[in-house]
Amino acid sequence: MKWEENVRRVVPYTxxxxxxxxxxxxxxxxxxxxxxxxxxEAAMAAMEIDKLRxxxxxxxxxxxxxxxxxxxxxxxxxxxxxxxxxxxxSMAFLTFFNSGQxxxxxxxxxxxxxxxxxxxxxxxxxxxxxxxxxxxPQDYTQPNGGVVFxxxxxxxxxxxxxxxxxxxxRNNRDVVVIVDEAxxxxxxxxxxxxxxxxxxxxVVQTFSKSRSMAGMRIGYAMGQPxxxxxxxxxxxxxxxxxxxxxxxxxxVEAVRDEAYFEQCCHKIIQTRTRAEQELARLGFQFPKSCxxxxxxxxKSVSAREIFERLKENDIYVRWWDKERIKxxxxxxxxxxxxxxxxxxxxxxxx
Amino acid sequence: MKWEENVRRVVPYTxxxxxxxxxxxxxxxxxxxxxxxxxxEAAMAAMEIDKLRxxxxxxxxxxxxxxxxxxxxxxxxxxxxxxxxxxxxSMAFLTFFNSGQxxxxxxxxxxxxxxxxxxxxxxxxxxxxxxxxxxxPQDYTQPNGGVVFxxxxxxxxxxxxxxxxxxxxRNNRDVVVIVDEAxxxxxxxxxxxxxxxxxxxxVVQTFSKSRSMAGMRIGYAMGQPxxxxxxxxxxxxxxxxxxxxxxxxxxVEAVRDEAYFEQCCHKIIQTRTRAEQELARLGFQFPKSCxxxxxxxxKSVSAREIFERLKENDIYVRWWDKERIKxxxxxxxxxxxxxxxxxxxxxxxx
Numbered sequence: 001m002k003w004e005e006n007v008r009r010v011v012p013y014t015x016x017x018x019x020x021x022x023x024x025x026x027x028x029x030x031x032x033x034x035x036x037x038x039x040x041e042a043a044m045a046a047m048e049i050d051k052l053r054x055x056x057x058x059x060x061x062x063x064x065x066x067x068x069x070x071x072x073x074x075x076x077x078x079x080x081x082x083x084x085x086x087x088x089x090s091m092a093f094l095t096f097f098n099s100g101q102x103x104x105x106x107x108x109x110x111x112x113x114x115x116x117x118x119x120x121x122x123x124x125x126x127x128x129x130x131x132x133x134x135x136x137p138q139d140y141t142q143p144n145g146g147v148v149f150x151x152x153x154x155x156x157x158x159x160x161x162x163x164x165x166x167x168x169x170r171n172n173r174d175v176v177v178i179v180d181e182a183x184x185x186x187x188x189x190x191x192x193x194x195x196x197x198x199x200x201x202x203v204v205q206t207f208s209k210s211r212s213m214a215g216m217r218i219g220y221a222m223g224q225p226x227x228x229x230x231x232x233x234x235x236x237x238x239x240x241x242x243x244x245x246x247x248x249x250x251x252v253e254a255v256r257d258e259a260y261f262e263q264c265c266h267k268i269i270q271t272r273t274r275a276e277q278e279l280a281r282l283g284f285q286f287p288k289s290c291x292x293x294x295x296x297x298x299k300s301v302s303a304r305e306i307f308e309r310l311k312e313n314d315i316y317v318r319w320w321d322k323e324r325i326k327x328x329x330x331x332x333x334x335x336x337x338x339x340x341x342x343x344x345x346x347x348x349x350x
Numbered sequence: 351m352k353w354e355e356n357v358r359r360v361v362p363y364t365x366x367x368x369x370x371x372x373x374x375x376x377x378x379x380x381x382x383x384x385x386x387x388x389x390x391e392a393a394m395a396a397m398e399i400d401k402l403r404x405x406x407x408x409x410x411x412x413x414x415x416x417x418x419x420x421x422x423x424x425x426x427x428x429x430x431x432x433x434x435x436x437x438x439x440s441m442a443f444l445t446f447f448n449s450g451q452x453x454x455x456x457x458x459x460x461x462x463x464x465x466x467x468x469x470x471x472x473x474x475x476x477x478x479x480x481x482x483x484x485x486x487p488q489d490y491t492q493p494n495g496g497v498v499f500x501x502x503x504x505x506x507x508x509x510x511x512x513x514x515x516x517x518x519x520r521n522n523r524d525v526v527v528i529v530d531e532a533x534x535x536x537x538x539x540x541x542x543x544x545x546x547x548x549x550x551x552x553v554v555q556t557f558s559k560s561r562s563m564a565g566m567r568i569g570y571a572m573g574q575p576x577x578x579x580x581x582x583x584x585x586x587x588x589x590x591x592x593x594x595x596x597x598x599x600x601x602v603e604a605v606r607d608e609a610y611f612e613q614c615c616h617k618i619i620q621t622r623t624r625a626e627q628e629l630a631r632l633g634f635q636f637p638k639s640c641x642x643x644x645x646x647x648x649k650s651v652s653a654r655e656i657f658e659r660l661k662e663n664d665i666y667v668r669w670w671d672k673e674r675i676k677x678x679x680x681x682x683x684x685x686x687x688x689x690x691x692x693x694x695x696x697x698x699x700x
Contacts, residue, residue: 002524003550004576006449006495012586018407026404035400044399050385052565052600054376055558057368083433086589094469099356112590119444119587145356174352200353208405215402215595226354236362237469239436240462245565246596250402 013115016318025341027332028316030154030183030293032212034267034335037260039253040213047249056245060232064248067255068220072192077225080232083242085182085206085219088231089148090116092202092221095234096176097122101145103175106135108325110154110180129153133287133295135160137167147172150180152188155318155330157289165191169198176227178202183291185210185265186272192222199224209292210265211254218243218251268292272333278343279331282350297327301350309349315342363465366668375691377682378666380504380533380643382562384617384685387610389603390563397599406595410582414598417605418570422542427575430582433592435532435556435569438581439498440466442552442571445584446526447472451495453525456485458675460504460530479503483637483645485510487517497522500530502538505668505680507639515541519548526577528552533641535560535615536622542572549574559642560615561604566597618642622683628693629681632700647677651700659699665692 016029059065059081069076082088093116097103100123105113107126117124127139133156140147147168152159169177169191179191181203192203202223208214221231235242254261272289279286279296286296297303307319307329318330333339366379409415409431419426432438443466447453450473455463457476467474477489483506490497497518502509519527519541529541531553542553552573558564571581585592604611622639629636629646636646647653657669657679668680683689 007580008445008448010587012583015590032403041399049391052386053382053562055564090588095358115587212403214405217594230357233362237360237465238440240365244567
C-alpha cells in the first residue's frame, strides 16, 4: 500500500512482561512491593464521580503541584507533571533536543533513550560505561545536542556522585542536561539543588518506584521556570489534558505522607542489603546498587538460563539479550518473603 | 542562553477556560452535563488500591478493549486506546503524516490540527469551508500527505453525509484519512463500517463527550489491524503506559451501559432542538448542528459582546477572535435548567 511508505517506522521500547496470571513473584519491572500511602485510598474514596464529566484541572494548578512544591521547596512554576517519567522524558526530548547535533547518553542505560531519539529523529551517540559500569564525566565534554543519563543508572544501579553530575552539567551549559532520577530515593542524593545554579538542567522523578504508584502514571520534571514553560508549551501542543482527574487526586497523599514514604524506602534498602549478602553467597557478582534492584551476573550459570528457570518457578526477573549485559539479570527488590522465595529458587538453580 | 536556540518553539493549543470558582454554568468545552454511567461509580469502588503499585495492563489486553470490541463488533486488534482523542490524533499525526507533502484539513475546524502539524513539523494546507460552512469533498482531491477532518465538524456542528466521507476516503487511497468523530453520537452516522473497505481510514472517537468522562481522558481509534499496529508501535516508542489503571477500569461500564448512554444522548438532542427554537427566537443564526453544541451568531449584537456579558453572569461559552468565525459563539448544550438560565441571560443582552 502506498500510504505505508509514509508511516514512521520504529522499533518500539519493550517493557518488562506484565503476566496476566496471578501468583507470580514479579521482580521484573522495578515496581514497589508495598502499597501506596494509606491516604491514597482515602483520596480515591473521596473522589466525586460526577466531576469526571468535566475535563481535568491543569496540573500546575492542582493540589498535586502544590504538594510537590511544598515537598521540594520550589515554586509550582518549577514543576512539570506528566504521565509517568516516560511522558516527561519524551516531552523533554521533543522540546529540547532539536539542534541536529547528536545527544549523548551511556551505552548501558535506560533502553528508552535510543527509542525516543529514533521516534523523534534526534541523532545520538552512546558513551560506553567504563569496565566497572561507571559513567565517565569526561566522555561528555565534546559538542553535543544535549545529555541525558539516569542517576542511579539503570539497569546497573550505580550512583554517580553529585560532584560528577555537576561536572557534566557545568561542561554542557549550551545544551539541556537531563538527570533522570527515577531511582534516587533508594539511597542517592538528588541533584535538585543544582537547578538553582544551572538554568539548563532538568531533574526528572517519578511516582512509579519509591511512591508505589506505577499504575497511576505520574512523573515530574523540576527546573527553572523558563525550562518548565518550554516543556509546557510543547505538552500543550500535543495534548491539553494528559493527567486525568484520578491521577491528579490520588498523587497528593503519596507526596504528603513523608513518614510512610521513608518507611517503605527504608524497608527496601534493608531488603537490598540482605539480598546483596544472599546473592554473593550464591555466587553472584554485582555493582553496588543505589536503586530498588540489583544487576547481577553469576560466576558459572548463564543469566539466560537462570532467567528461564526462575520463570518456570513463577519468579519473573528482567534479562536483556544485549551486548555487554547479556550475562546479567536485573532483580527488583521485593518484600522479604518474595526475596526469600527467590533465594530458595536460586539455591536449586545455581 | 545558547540552549534556548534549540528549543522547539510552538504556539500551543488554547483549551477553553476551566474556571476554578464554582457556580459557573459551563457551556464552553462541550462537556456532557450528565454524570458518567452508574456502573462507573461501582467500578471505582471496586478498584484495589494495592494494584496501583503495579504498572497498568496493556490497553489492548484489558476489559476496556473487550467492551469496545463487543460494542462496535470489531476485533480488539482494530482498536487503539489513548489518553483522550487528542492523544490518539496526536499519535496518528506522528505515525502517518511523514510524506513531506502537505496534509489537508478545513480552515474552520478543530483548532488542534494546525498545532499538531506545527509541533511535528508536518506541512499543511487548509481547505476553506464553503459559504454555508460545509466541507467540499472536491477540495480534497489534489495530491497530499494525508487528510483529517471532524464529522460532525467543530466548531460548526455541521454533519457531512456518509457518501461524502466515503468520497474523500476513496479519492485519497494513497494516504491515511482520519475521520474525527468526537461528536458523532449526537445525531450523526459513524463512518466505522467503511474501515472494512478502506485500509487507509482511521475513525477516532472519545469518552469525553457522549460518555461523560472528559476527566478520565479516554479516546480510541478504529481501523484495520495494520493501521492499529503502526499506531501502537509509535505509541510504545513514546510511552509504554499512557493509560492508567483507573482509566482502564472506569471506562468499561461507560461502554457497556448502552441504555444509559442512549438516554443521555437523547436528552442532549432534545435540549438542542429546544435551544434551536429559543436561539432563533432571540435573533441568532446557526448552521444545523449534529453535535452537543450550537455555533451561533446574532443578527445585531457582536459575539464578543455577548461572550463577555454572559461571562459577567457566570455563564461561560466559547468564542474565538479568529477570521471568519469571530462573530460566532460555540454554545455547549447543557441541562434544560442550564439552558434556561442561558436564554434568560441572553434575553437581557440582545
